[in-house]
Structure formats: C-alpha cells, structure tokens
Amino acid sequence: MKIQVLFFGITTDLTDKNSTFFELDSNTTVWDLKQQLIAKFSKLQHLHEFAIAVNEEYATDDLNLIDGDVVAIIPPVSGG
Numbered sequence: 001m002k003i004q005v006l007f008f009g010i011t012t013d014l015t016d017k018n019s020t021f022f023e024l025d026s027n028t029t030v031w032d033l034k035q036q037l038i039a040k041f042s043k044l045q046h047l048h049e050f051a052i053a054v055n056e057e058y059a060t061d062d063l064n065l066i067d068g069d070v071v072a073i074i075p076p077v078s079g080g
Contacts, residue, residue, distance in 0.1 A: 001067035
C-alpha cells in the first residue's frame with residue numbers, strides 16, 4: 001500500500017522534506033511507521049516524541065494504516 005507522509009515544523013528540517021510517499025506492508029500500524037521513519041530519517045530520533053495525524057485526526061500507535069492515507073508528522077509545540 002502507498003501512503004503520503006507530510007512533515008511539519010522542525011521535522012521538515014530534520015528530514016529535508018515537506019512530504020514523501022511510503023510503500024508499506026498491509027497491517028502496518030502507526031507505531032510501525034514511526035519506526036520506519038526513524039530508520040529512514042535518523043535525525044528524527046533526536047525528538048523525544050512526535051505526534052501522528054492520519055487523515056487530519058490524531059492517531060494512536062495501534063491504528064492500522066490503509067492505502068491512500070495521508071499521515072502528518074507533528075513535532076512537539078511550545079508556546080507562551
């Protein structure tokens with residue numbers, strides 16, 4: 001299956017990309033994708049944590065991804 005991954009904030013600097021496409025096995029979860037992202041973009045491991053949204057909704061690690069999903073990588077945000 002094929003998904004699109006969008007990067008926001010500092011993750012665009014860490015990956016040198018705004019977006020990319022990933023080919024994944026069926027039954028891939030958000031957690032599996034996180035591991036693949038860190039393997040492909042090793043600088044992401046320096047983030048303590050990042051959120052994932054699938055089709056514009058925050059997703060838990062156990063969510064199964066499906067063909068055509070759009071996944072957003074959202075870094076920690078602080079403000080004042």
